[in-house]
Amino acid sequence: MAVLLTGGAGYIGSHTAVELISDGRSIVIADNFSNSSPGVIDRIEKITGRRPKVYDIDVCSPEALEKVFSENEIDSVVHFAGFKAVGESVAKPLMYYENNLYATINLLKTMKRHGTRRIVFSSSATVYGNPKTVPIREDADRYCTNPYGWTKYMSEQILTDAANADPELSVVLLRYFNPIGAHKSGLIGDDPSGIPNNLLPYITQVAVGRREFLGVFGNDYNTHDGTGVRDYIHVVDLAKGHLKAIDYAMNNSGVLAVNLGTGIGYSVLDIVKAFESATGLHIPYRIQQRRSGDIDACFADPAAALEKLGWKASLGIEEMCASAWNWQKNNPYGYGEKK
Ligand code: UD1
Numbered sequence: 001m002a003v004l005l006t007g008g009a010g011y012i013g014s015h016t017a018v019e020l021i022s023d024g025r026s027i028v029i030a031d032n033f034s035n036s037s038p039g040v041i042d043r044i045e046k047i048t049g050r051r052p053k054v055y056d057i058d059v060c061s062p063e064a065l066e067k068v069f070s071e072n073e074i075d076s077v078v079h080f081a082g083f084k085a086v087g088e089s090v091a092k093p094l095m096y097y098e099n100n101l102y103a104t105i106n107l108l109k110t111m112k113r114h115g116t117r118r119i120v121f122s123s124s125a126t127v128y129g130n131p132k133t134v135p136i137r138e139d140a141d142r143y144c145t146n147p148y149g150w151t152k153y154m155s156e157q158i159l160t161d162a163a164n165a166d167p168e169l170s171v172v173l174l175r176y177f178n179p180i181g182a183h184k185s186g187l188i189g190d191d192p193s194g195i196p197n198n199l200l201p202y203i204t205q206v207a208v209g210r211r212e213f214l215g216v217f218g219n220d221y222n223t224h225d226g227t228g229v230r231d232y233i234h235v236v237d238l239a240k241g242h243l244k245a246i247d248y249a250m251n252n253s254g255v256l257a258v259n260l261g262t263g264i265g266y267s268v269l270d271i272v273k274a275f276e277s278a279t280g281l282h283i284p285y286r287i288q289q290r291r292s293g294d295i296d297a298c299f300a301d302p303a304a305a306l307e308k309l310g311w312k313a314s315l316g317i318e319e320m321c322a323s324a325w326n327w328q329k330n331n332p333y334g335y336g337e338k339k
Contacts, residue, residue: 001073002026003246004116006059006107007080008052009036011190012122012179014044015239016078018188021048023243028072030065031081032058035193037335043187059103062110069114076118076246079107082151085197086126086293089148100151101158108162118249119159120172120242125231125259125298127153127175134265135301138175138257145293156257163255170249177231177261177300179238181320182327189327190235191334199271200232200320204328207281214283216268218290223297227268231261231299234315234323244309261300262313271321278321 003020007013008029014036020027021044029041029052038056045051053072057064059081068074082100083089089096104121111119128136129143144150156173163169180200182189196202205211219226241260248256266274272283305311 001075002028004028004030004068004072004074004077005080006030006077006103007036007082007122009033009038009040009054010080012176012235012238013078013080014040014188015183015235016080016242017044017052018047018183019236019239019243021050021052028053028055028068028074030055030057030059030068032056035083037191039335040188047183047185047187060099060106062106065106065110069110069116074114074116076120076249077107077111077116078120078122078242078246079104080122082122084148086146086148087197089151090146093147096147096151101154104155104158108158112166117168118170118246120174120245120249121155121159123152123156123173123175123257124149125175125177125261125300127156128298130295131298134297134299135263136259136298137301138259138304160255163253167253170253171255172245172249173255173257174241174245175257175259176238177233177259177298179235180232181234181236181315181323183236184323184326186323186326186330189324189331189334191331199268200324203272203275203283204324206283207275207279207325208328208332210332212284214272214285215288216285217288217294219287220290221296223267225267225269228294229265229267229297229299231263231265232271232317232320233260233262233313234320237313237315241305241309241311244311248309256308258305258308259300259302260305260311261302263300263302265297265299266317271317274317275321275325278318279325281325
């Protein structure tokens, strides 16, 4: 029996692969490496001593996915694969809807044919849009501000409807807050293509000398220092949450939506300071215009994850920053190769 990880070579997928293998579980990765590097697989092997079985396929291809399910006994799926750049989704909405929604549908159809009944979905706090109150509980209103977010929202709906129609299906929707950091080995980490959109990869690229300074997007938000507040969570804690979600899905049917966050909000300037103190480096920054679509504050109420999954984040901001730097310093250009 194996766990299929779609998008298992990506940032969160690769960290989850390591945790699953280290826990003695069998995994199969399906990834088309459109936004990840084949070299990730060597790194997973180096960390764990085991090389996962890998299919270089598009999850949207019915034939290719059928082959994965017919050649392996897949008892659960963690679905990470998908396009994830907010700005690009605004420019190319149809590409996002087609890819992200069809991957979910194709996966569910193939799972049904093969009697695979458990799926953990990589969702995002982006489904809460601009929250009315923080911390955010899972039953808060949901609304998205860009097509990427809507693909997460709609995939959640597709999965929910599929579970409502099939009492044997078990769905766990994991709503990630802001994953940062890297595995302690420094062998795997976040490696965005082009100019990073997210805060931490931008900071580590400034630290390593690839960029001159950090642009801080606005200092007039309604927060303690005027810069945006988010719930940053160590990617290894996040990865461990997936193991708990798979176990939950083994023992329960129906749909469960769970926030994976720490419950603590840090501002952009808090993060700059935390990074400087964890690494001893100086990060020059300049205050710039707000980025369109950004919100004041977003952080989780993580109580449901503890109650339902028995999961709680354990790594603090210092370890998040130190591990992000350890990865970037050892791999100044990331994996250095992409398809
Ligand atoms: C972003 C996405 C969100 C996605 C998440 C994945 C947007 C609007 N939202 O969330 O949909 O699920 O990433 O991790 O892109 N910041 C700077 N300078 C930078 C980069 C970021 O000041 O160069 C600030 C932002 O204004 C924000 C904070 O840092 O206040 C975090 O930004 P980011 O890492 O992009 O995450 P989110 O915007 O929360």
